[in-house]
Amino acid sequence: MTLRAVLVSCVVFATGAVSTVAHAGDKRPGASLGNAKGDRQGKTITVETSIQTMVNGDRGSGKAGKLSTANSNWTPPACWYEPAFSPKEIQKRIKTLRSVGNSIPFMGGLGDILGDFFDSYYKDGHPYKDYNLDKQGKGMFWTRVVNPNRKDDPKAMECNRSPFWVDDNETPKEPLAVNPRILAEYAYDELPIPGTRIEMAPKAETKVNLPTWVWLDKAKFKKVSVTASLPNTNLSATTTAEPVSLRIDPGTKDAETYPASGECAIGKDGRIGEPWARGKSEETPSCGVKYLRSSGDGSYNLKATVRWEISWTSTNTGREGLPDGEFGADQAVVVKEIQSVNR
Known part of the structure; x- marks a missing residue:
């Protein structure tokens, strides 16, 4: 220099x-x-x-969480x-x-x-x-x-x-x-992803060998889009994220998941998992977990991760894919032994 x-x-x-x-x-x-x-x-x-x-056609940002790309190279x-x-x-x-x-x-x-x-x-x-x-x-x-x-x-x-x-x-x-692609990638960073807190039943604590039902709030987990545009130009792009599955990691090897893969796909009704209701005690949950050992005086760290499928469009390009995104959160799960009464 x-x-x-x-x-x-x-x-x-x-x-x-x-x-x-x-x-x-x-x-x-x-x-x-x-x-x-x-x-x-x-x-x-x-x-x-x-x-x-x-966001979804409205000004401003309802940003909650940041997606992690499923492709570590992008x-x-x-x-x-x-x-x-x-x-x-x-x-x-x-x-x-x-x-x-x-x-x-x-x-x-x-x-x-x-x-x-x-x-x-x-x-x-x-x-x-x-x-x-x-x-x-x-x-x-x-x-x-x-x-x-x-x-x-x-x-x-x-x-x-x-x-x-x-x-x-x-x-x-x-x-x-x-360009439109860069705008789409910028919009990717701005997607307002809701926190991944799952609903569970039983709620407060579960029991050893008792199937625990897991599901997501249907109203909260739905398709979301962000449009990024540059004023006074013809440049704009819309990036859309759609939830497609929920992955459950029980936090211990002493557990079984429903399904066995731990990957709960989204249903035809747009729901991931099914809420527990009275009369379903003898049924197997479509999405859930069964712990095989007590958590003792502590708890297991269950991690729930939602996979979001990403796509984008613009005025001068067709629909193209971007890497899927993931967003997850940990929840503490207390697992107790079922107490038996000896007479």
């Missing part, structure tokens, strides 16, 4: 987030520069995402590029960095170095000329966005390009440029 690049990095890192005034009347993504900041390499500019989400994207700055905004950004850099006492004059560095890139034809002001209103500079759910992911550093120009209605060749 050259001395100039090192000094530029120091100034950008020292100044952190720099607020500027957005171009009046510009309502496109990234119009506000208040959250823009340079990274430690001093060449990229990071902004907060402009992606908006709707995670939602850690970063991508979005349209962020108009030519006038890039111009103001560089002027502000120059001013702030010159105002730091122990770095006197380095603001000019910083300004010259970026001016060379965006003003003097290397590769852009005069900040692309002649294209004002005809496109945007795209820049780096870090997934707010993946800030600590090392892959977030893969988006290290300086802001680059994209004409309106043009598809960037950059693989990490936001």
Whole structure:
């Protein structure tokens, strides 16, 4: 790295987030520069995402739990590029960095170095000329966005390009440029998955060799979707999660599950498991567990995990699959011996 690049990095890192005034009347993504900041390499500019989400068609998020992907080799994207700055905004950004850099006492004059560095890139034809002001209103500079759910992911550093120009209605060749697939994967992270607390009968405690019925609240565990869209573009995608099965891990080898696999599939009525009712004492539950040994003075840690099938659609692609997701929780189960009375 050259001395100039090192000094530029120091100034950008020292100044952190720099607020500027957005171009009046510009309502496109990234119009506000208040959250823009340079990274430690001093060449990229990071902004907060402009992606908006709707849960089941309504604004806002009812987020409860985060899905774990069933495919350990896949995670939602850690970063991508979005349209962020108009030519006038890039111009103001560089002027502000120059001013702030010159105002730091122990770095006197380095603001000019910083300004010259970026001016060379965006003003003097290397590769852009005069900040692309002649294209004002005809496109945007795209820049780096870090997934707010993946800030600590090392892959977030893969988006290290300086802001680059994209004409309106043009598809960037950059693989990490936001697209319907990335929106679908972002929506995956935003799915409001309910906590996996199962219903059991007997409820308070169960007995050795007594089948315990297990089921899920049908009204709570149902299909859910999140639509992610980028304002003022034609980009949007809807990701849908649908519960398909419940896996039971009794927390001990001294137990049997119903069915034997421990995987309770969703029924035709959309229910996983069947609630216990009077008169079913002699029946075998379709979903449940039977403990073969007492838990003594403690309890067994039963883990219930729901598998969610994931799919997505967008305006310009067909339905495509994403890795199934899982979300589970532990519950303490007390198991007692059946007391017999000797006469």
